[in-house]
Amino acid sequence: xxxxxxxxxxxxxxxxxxxxxxxxxxxxxxxxxxxxxxxxxxxxxxxxxxxxxxxxxxxxxxxxxxxxxxxxxxxxxxxxxxxxxxxxxxxxxxxxxxxxxxxxxxxxxxxxxxxxxxxxxxxxxxxxxxxxxxxxxxxxxxxxxxxxxxxxxxxxxxxxxxxxxxxxxxxxxxxxxxxxxxxxxxxxxxxxxxxxxx
Numbered sequence: 001x002x003x004x005x006x007x008x009x010x011x012x013x014x015x016x017x018x019x020x021x022x023x024x025x026x027x028x029x030x031x032x033x034x035x036x037x038x039x040x041x042x043x044x045x046x047x048x049x050x051x052x053x054x055x056x057x058x059x060x061x062x063x064x065x066x067x068x069x070x071x072x073x074x075x076x077x078x079x080x081x082x083x084x085x086x087x088x089x090x091x092x093x094x095x096x097x098x099x100x101x102x103x104x105x106x107x108x109x110x111x112x113x114x115x116x117x118x119x120x121x122x123x124x125x126x127x128x129x130x131x132x133x134x135x136x137x138x139x140x141x142x143x144x145x146x147x148x149x150x151x152x153x154x155x156x157x158x159x160x161x162x163x164x165x166x167x168x169x170x171x172x173x174x175x176x177x178x179x180x181x182x183x184x185x186x187x188x189x190x191x192x193x194x195x196x197x198x
Contacts, residue, residue, distance in 0.1 A: 006026050019130040026123040027176050033116050034169035040109045047106050048099070049154050057160035058153075062088060064167035072132045075142040077188045079128065080138045081123045085165050087144050089114050092158040099151055099158075113165075 044050075062084045068074035093110045096103040127139065148154045 019127070022123065022126045022130055023176065026120070026127050027173070029116065029120045029123055030169060030172050032174060033113065033120055034166070034173065036109070036113045036116055037162065037166040037169050040106075040113055041159075041166050043106055043109055044159060044162050047103075048159070050155075050159060053192070055156065057059055057163055058157050059161040061157065061164050062168070064164045064171055066168070066171045071175065071178065072128075072135065075124065075128055075131070075133070076138050078172050078175065079121065079124050080141065081168060082117055082124060084141045085161070085168065086114055086117050086121075086180075087141065088161045089117070089165075091144055092161050095154040095158055099154055 050173050062081060066081070067077050089110055093107060096106050096110070100106065101113075128135070128137065148157050
């Protein structure tokens with residue numbers, strides 16, 4: 001039965017062993033983003049003396065949900081959300097210079113996670129290229145329009161961005177885990193059918 005299935009297998013594109021390392025790298029970087037987002041969120045809360053109870057997230061902050069009906073669509077959404085969060089983080093960084101007398105440590109953490117997201121985006125590109133090479137990359141999001149008029153709005157906006165970034169990084173890890181699992185099953189099947197070689 002397996003021989004018949006292998007005989008009838010039609011591959012949509014060349015299978016590349018590099019996908020293994022791309023998944024591993026992306027998973028590693030996403031875990032680092034998750035760790036740094038949590039650290040940044042805690043430092044922001046401390047610096048701005050925010051209460052322990054839950055604080056509402058403003059509407060203009062990106063959603064942490066990864067959308068898409070297929071894994072490929074979810075990876076595309078991760079790509080877009082990465083770019084969107086980086087835009088919002090740059091605005092949050094600008095606001096800290098206005099809100100805090102000594103923002104240096106917070107600015108350092110914001111710079112670090114922005115650089116990490118740059119690395120993350122580059123790796124997501126590689127994952128997309130090796131798993132769905134014919135699909136174009138999503139277009140970049142437009143420049144941000146919202147301007148916050150007072151210090152409270154700026155403070156709550158920054159907090160909301162960091163909360164959603166923390167949540168988003170966890171959702172991305174779930175998607176990568178599922179995608180990696182599917183890829184491993186596919187590689188095993190191709191190895192048995194004789195399509196895979198090291």
